[in-house]
Amino acid sequence: MDPKHLLKGLICTGLSLALVMTPVSVLAQPVGLPSLGASSSSELSPALERTLGDAIMEQGRHDPDYIADLDINQYLTQLGRRLAAQAPQTIDQRITVFPVRDPRINAFALPGGYIGINSGMIVSSGTESELAGVLAHEIGHVMQRHIARGIAQQSQGTGIMVATLVGALLAALAGQGDLAMGVATFGQAAAIDRQLGFSRSAEQEADRAGFQMARKAGFDVRGMVTMFQRLSTASRLNEGTGGGGYASTHPLSIQRMSDIENRVRETPVQAHEDSAAYWFARSHLAIIQARDMNDRQRVRLSLQRDAQNERGVRRAAAWYGLALLAWEKKDYAGVRTALDEAAKDAQAPQLDMLAVKLQQRTQPAQAQVAAQAAWARWPDSQGMAVTLAQAMQAVxxxxxxxxxxxxxxxxxxxxxxxxxxxxxxxxxxxxxxxxxxxxxxxxxxxxxxxxxxxxxxxxxxxxxxxxxxxxxxxxxxxxxxxxxxxxxxxxxxxx
Ligand SMILES: [Zn+2]
Missing domain, CATH: 1.25.40 (Serine Threonine Protein Phosphatase 5, Tetratricopeptide repeat)
Incomplete structure (x- = not known):
């Protein structure tokens, strides 16, 4: 999320330019967070934090860049909760993870345990352990209450961003245009996250907690190092174009990097086998994030390469991506071929969901029967439940x-x-x-x-x-x- 995004929301709602632009000048200046022992008046209570987070998300779901895909959302939130279950101390927020359509490698935490992950972060990750490492770091911030404390401090002092956001939320509550207001809200919420920044010690605390969560949840902690290397390369590349990446909110210091490297050295190597859900979500997000014909062509070529060169779930996920692209082009024979190829390497609810949709076009009665069978195979998949409901409605x-x-x-x-x-x-x-x-x-x-x-x-x-x-x-x-x-x-x- 960048000031451009913020501006887009601003235009939609006609909020005063000066009011919203002022904080941009203080963007990315790390806030010295009060210590854990600070007086309680400078903290947001967990219930209040949750209410604020809920209000932001209720509006944020209308943001055109919010990705409302039940299947991907379920995967990310389950991954987040699996990590949070291993946290070294209690987390007073329930973790909810959602993807945002944005090719830049970034992740951000909102109040109330909501964590946004840019599609670019997932698409550029090389293993599920890398994604888990970044997610665990964000959960570390939630666990340490960094967001709650930062926001409380902002709203007491120069919290113009918070005041503006709350003004928008109040207007929405009064029924003044849910949708237009939503566009502004999400951009502003992410801008607040950027405005907060995190101090170096907050970053190290989040790293420590995140490392522990990733290890205990069974991920390969070397993934955390790889991802931080990717992030620091990406931020260097971004610097020329005005930055705005991960490093502006999560300062990546040499100290931080060597801390993690040391920790990895002291930890026995633990290999992790990526889930099919990770690779399927990654393929799907690469397509969702492609904005124009050129982008789509690039994604298609890369999926075709993977379909040829990879094996197992990675090959299946590449064919799944090609099936989704064929579906978009109404090339139904192409969808069938791609699904058959994918099925050689993996069984997955995503494949069954698309197969049901394909059959529904010509044989709705049989599609309903197939959907019942698929639901029996994947009783934990929310996306499959929706597919079955729709197949039943069709007949x-x-x-x-x-x-x-x-x-x-x-x-x-x-x-x-x-x-x-x-x-x-x-x-x-x-x-x-x-x-x-x-x-x-x-x-x-x-x-x-x-x-x-x-x-x-x-x-x-x-x-x-x-x-x-x-x-x-x-x-x-x-x-x-x-x-x-x-x-x-x-x-x-x-x-
Ligand atoms: Zn951080």
Missing amino acids: RQDKQVVAFLQARIKQWPEVSEFKKLLADSYERLGERVQAHLAMADYYEQTGALPTAVELLQQARQLDGDFYTQSEIDMRVRALRDRMDDKRALLEQFKS
Whole structure:
């Protein structure tokens, strides 16, 4: 995320230029974080930090560069939580990792345990252990509460960025254009992360904690060294073009590098076998991040090379990428060929998902049967669950879809996608009140609280039943309370 991005958001919302541009001059100046023993007034409580993070993410999900791919998101978040489970001390935030469409090698932590990873970071990594190393470092910052302390300090002093961001969040809460506001919010949130910077000692603390997490989670810690070498090369290359890379928020010193190298030397070598999910996500992100025809052609050539020269999951992932490119071009014979080639080396939910979509075009009934079988093979895949729901909807099995989705919502309450699909099926079944209620759930979960209230009020008018109406009234009251609480919490940040 760079000032250009910030500017894009600025144009959309027409915020005062001076207000937002001022902090840019202090960008990348490391903030001396207060010590752990600092007075509690200079810290953000974990609950407040989470609320702020939630508010940023609710808006940030509308950012065009936010990658909303259930499959990739699930992989990254699972990887993050697997690392966090090995943290040397308790982490008071639940880790959620999301990818951002940006070719530059960068990663950033937001309040509330949210960690953004640029697509470029994943595409340029050479092994899963390298990715795990960077992620573990970010989790180290979350564990040490560096973000919370930095933000608290910013909002007390020259926290113009925080005040601007909170202003945008409050406006969104008042229902003033969720979408346009979202574009600004995410850029601003990332800019705050850049503005905070981290001191050298904070970096070393995060390295130490990250190293331990990566090792205990079974990754090859040599990956951490390789990734830092890549990062420092990339930052040197970026310097001429105004920087803005990883090194501006996470200073890479010689001291830091040799610390990690020493630690690696003292640790027995531990090989790690990359997961198929890592390589599949990497192929997919290379395509998502390609913005024009030239980029796409470059990705295609590199995937073709890998399909020829690599083996095992790497070969399968290359063919998967080629299948996705063929799908985009509506070259359905090409998709079939690529999927068959991929299947020679790996079984993966991603392959089955695409195969179902392919079959759905011509044989929806058979595709539904295939989707059921694939779901039985991959009961842990959220993407597969969505694929099955859609395959059932295609053959008008909406009653079954409702039961299936209700079970999935219990299993994965954090996945909002299921609620939208549920509303679709209710709508087709003619159950308009239920459809409105499911859609209200969806908006509530994604943070568009005013829209959720509106839908509930519409649902109330559709149903004359006294009990349904009083239930709806209760929900509206609860939502209004939530909006009040959120407003009160956010007001605390306004200086
Ligand atoms: Zn760092």
